Amino acid sequence: MKVIYKVTYPNGKIYVGKDLTDSINYFGSAASALIAADFTREQRRDFAIRREILWESEDATDAEVSAQEVCWIRHFKSNDPSIGYNRWPKLKLKSEAAS
Secondary structure (H helix, E strand, O other), X not given: OEEEEEEEOOOOOEEEEEEOOOOOOOOOOXXXXXXXXXXXXXXXXXXXXXXXXXXXXXOOXXXXXXXXXXXXXXXXXXXXXXXXXXXXXXXXXXXXXXX
């Protein structure tokens, strides 16, 4: 099973990713430094994150899964640093979109 998932951290920020193997132990490849910068040493001692499956397919190609991932990142705006930890696809600012 191939899945698109959303991870929600205790600060409310999210990360949207794909897993081509549906591993229950996979929580994505968000940049650790970005996440660590948002938490104090004390907050890092005890916290929980939530992983939700947003979409799944038994027969989608890897390319189709990647396209779904981009759609979900844009849907949740998790590539906006104030909302999430995705840094790709690059967030288009309104001034950039108008050009």
